[in-house]
C-alpha cells in the first residue's frame with residue numbers, strides 16, 4: 014500500500030484549471046519530488062493535500078483514509094505536516110515557541126485546565142519544551158532557540174518552519190520550495206537536512222525549483238505542467254525524458270549545484 | 271518563577287496602596303473602578319492582543335452579567351451568588367452561539383460585527399424597560415458577602431476587587447504560557463500555519479471569545495453589586511471602545527499592559543475634570559498623541575524609550591571615554 | 602397601508618441618502634489609505650455647525666455662502682487630520698489606526714463642545730417648509746434637497762473616480778503606493794485630496810440634513826456609526842456599494858420603525874447587517890478576499 018494515493022485530482026479557480034485529472038502514488042519512506050514550471054500548480058496541489066483547498070473532483074488517500082473534505086487540522090492529525098512557499102512564521106513568538114506550537118498534537122491540555130494551571134500542565138510544558146529543543150537541534154538551530162522569530166534572517170526562518178512542522182512528528186512532510194531564496198551554503202545545509210529527515214523515517218514530498226537539489230535527494234520525481242501529469246519516474250528517467258526537457262525549454266534546467 | 275515574581279510584586283503594590291494613601295478618594299473609589307476595568311481589559315486582551323480578534327462590543331457581556339445579577343437579585347429576590355452563575359451561563363451561551371459566525375469575519379468586518387453586537391445588546395437593555403428599568407436603570411441591588419464577610423464599605427470593595435484582579439491576572443498569565451495560549455498567538459501569527467500544526471482555529475477562537483465573555487460577565491455582576499445600581503450608560507458602545515483603547519494604549523499582547531491601560535484611562539478623566547469643558551478635547555488629544563507616538567502601546571513604548579535612553583547615555587559615556595583617550599594620546 | 606409604506610420609503614430614502622454620503626466618505630478614505638476613519642461623523646457635524654455659525658445673526662452670511670465656507674472649513678479639518686494624525690502613524694496596525702481616528706473624533710467633538718456648547722442648532726430649510734403630497738404621503742422640500750444633493754454628489758464622485766486623471770490617480774495610490782509614486786503620482790498630495798473630498802462629502806451631508814434633524818456637537822457619533830455600517834454592508838472599498846448600503850440601511854430602519862418598533866429600529870438595522878455578514882463575509886458588493894499561501 015502506498016503512503017499517499019492521489020487519483021483523478023482536479024481543481025479550478027473561476028474557469029482556470031490549476032490541476033487537471035492528476036494521479037500519482039507516493040511510496041513510504043521516500044523523498045518524492047514534484048517539479049514543474051512556475052504556475053504549474055504545485056502549491057495548489059499541496060494546498061489540496063493539506064486540506065486548505067477542496068478539490069472539485071478526485072480523491073486523496075493517505076494511509077488508506079480519505080483526505081478530501083477534511084480540515085487542515087484534521088489532516089495534520091492524520092500525520093501530514095507542511096512548510097509554505099511564502100513563510101508562514103508566527104512572528105509574534107520566539108523560535109522555541111514556534112516549534113512548541115508544532116508539538117500541539119502531541120500534547121493534550123485545554124484552555125480551562127491551563128487557566129488553573131493544574132499539575133499536569135507543568136509536566137506537559139516541560140515535555141513540549143524538551144521535544145521542541147530536540148527538534149531545533151536536529152535542524153541545526155540551537156543558536157537561535159531563544160530568539161524572537163521576527164529578528165531572524167530568511168534562511169534561518171525556512172529551517173525554523175521545517176522544525177515546527179517536524180515537531181508534530183508527521184509521517185509525511187510536504188515541503189514547498191525549501192531552498193528558494195537560500196544562498197549556496199544554505200542550500201547545501203538544506204540538502205543535508207532533507208536527507209536527515211528522510212533517514213529519520215519521515216516521508217518527504219518536495220516541491221523545488223533547484224534541479225540539482227531535486228536530483229540529489231529524490232527517490233522518485235513527478236513532473237507536472239499546466240496542472241497535468243507530464244512524467245513520473247526515477248531521477249535518471251526524468252532527466253532524460255524529452256517531454257520534460259521540452260517543457261522546461263531545454264536550457265532552463267540546470268543539473269549542477 | 272519569573273511569572274509569579276511579577277504577580278507578587280503587583281499584588282504587594284495593590285495591598286500597600288491604601289496604607290500609603292489612607293482615606294483617599296482616588297484609592298477607594300477610582301482605583302476600585304480601575305481594577306474592574308483592568309479585569310475587563312485583561313479579558314479583552316486575551317481575545318484581541320493574543321488571538322488577534324478585534325472586538326468593539328465587549329461591553330455587551332459586561333452588561334449582560336451586570337443586568338442578570340441586578341434583575342435576579344432585585345426583581346426575584348435571588349441570592350447574589352446563584353445570580354452570578356446564571357449570568358455566567360447566560361453570557362457564555364450567547365457568546366458561544368454568536369462566536370462561530372462572527373469570528374469567521376476578518377479585519378474591519380469583524381470590527382463592525384462586534385460593534386453591532388454591542389449596540390444590539392445595549393438597545394435591548396434600554397428597550398426592555400419592564401425587566402431592566404429602561405434608560406433610568408435599576409437600583410437597590412444588594413451587596414455581596416463572602417463566607418459571612420459582607421462587602422459593605424469602599425475599603426472592603428477595594429480588597430475584594432484587588433483580590434479578584436490578582437486572580438484574573440494569574441489566570442491570564444497561566445493561559446498565555448500554555449499550549450492553549452500558544453495556540454491563540456499562533457492563530458494571530460498565521461491562521462493557516464496554525465491549522466497545519468493541528469490547531470482547530472475555529473474552535474480556539476470560539477473558546478477564547480467565550481472565556482473573555484465569561485470574565486466580563488463576572489466583572490459585570492461584581493460591578494452591579496458594588497454600585498448597587500446599574501443603568502444602560504455603563505454598557506454602551508463608548509465603553510466598548512474605551513476597553514479597546516485600554517488594551518491598545520497599554521500595549522497589545524501584554525497582560526500588565528492591559529492593566530496599565532485600564533489604570534491610565536480610568537484616572538485620566540478624573541484628573542481632567544478640572545479642565546471642565548475642555549476635558550473632552552484634551553482627552554481626545556492625549557489619546558491621539560499617545561497612539562501616534564507610541565503605536566506599540568505604553569508598556570512596550572516606555573520600555574523601548576527607557577532602553578534607548580540608557581543606551582544613549584552609555585553610548586555617550588563610551589564616546590566621552592574614547593574622546594578622552596584620544597585627547598590623552600594627543601597630549 | 603400602502604400610503605403608510607410609501608411614507609416610510611420616502612423617509613427611508615431621505616435618511617439613507619445621508620448615510621450613503623457618510624458611507625461614501627468612509628469608502629474614499631479607506632480606498633486611498635486603508636484607514637477606517639471613525640471621525641467621519643465629525644465631518645458631518647463640523648460642516649453643519651460651521652454653516653450654522655457662519656450664517657447666524659444679522660451679520661451672518663447668506664446660507665449658500667455659509668455652506669461653501671463650512672465645506673471649506675471641514676475640508677481643512679480633513680486635511681489636517683490626514684497630515685497630523687494619520688500620516689505620522691503610517692504603518693501602524695489596524696487597531697492602532699482605529700484608535701487614532703477615534704481619538705480624533707473625540708478631540709473634534711471636544712473642540713465643538715468648547716466652541717459651540719451643548720445646544721441644538723437648526724438651519725433654515727432651503728426652500729420652505731410646506732410639505733409636498735405624494736398620494737397620501739408627504740415629503741418636505743428639504744427631503745428632496747437631501748435626495749437630490751446626495752444623488753448629485755454620488756454621481757459626481759463616480760465620475761471623478763472613473764473619468765478624471767486626478768480621481769484615477771487617487772485610486773492608483775490605493776492599489777499600490779510604490780508603483781503610484783514611480784509613475785510620478787505624488788502620493789502625499791493624493792491622500793490629502795482624498796481626505797478633503799471625504800470631509801467635503803460629510804460636510805455637505807450635514808448641511809443638507811440639518812434643517813430637518815438639527816445639529817449639535819455630538820450628532821456625528823451616530824452618523825459615523827451608520828456611515829461605517831453602510832460602507833461595510835456594501836463591501837469595504839467599493840464606493841458605490843457604500844452608497845447602496847446607506848440607502849438600504851435607511852430603508853430598513855424606517856420600515857422597521859414604522860412597522861415593528863421605533864425603539865428597536867437601530868437594533869434591527871444592525872441585526873440585518875450581521876446576518877448579511879454571516880452569509881457574505883465581505884459585504885453585499887465587496888470582493889471576497891482569499892488569502893493565498
Ligand SMILES: Nc1ncnc2c1ncn2[C@@H]1O[C@H](COP(=O)(O)OP(=O)(O)OP(=O)(O)O)[C@@H](O)[C@H]1O
Nearest residue numbers: 026031050051052053054055056057058098891893
Ligand atoms: N486561490 C486561488 N485563486 C485563483 N487562482 C489560483 C489560486 N491558487 C492558485 N491559483 C492559480 O493556479 C495556478 C497554479 O498556481 P500555483 O501557485 O499552484 O503554481 P506553482 O506551481 O506553485 O508555481 P510556483 O512555482 O511559481 O510556485 C496559477 O495559475 C494560479 O494563479
Ligand SMILES: [Mg+2]
Nearest residue numbers: 055056057098
Ligand atoms: Mg508554488
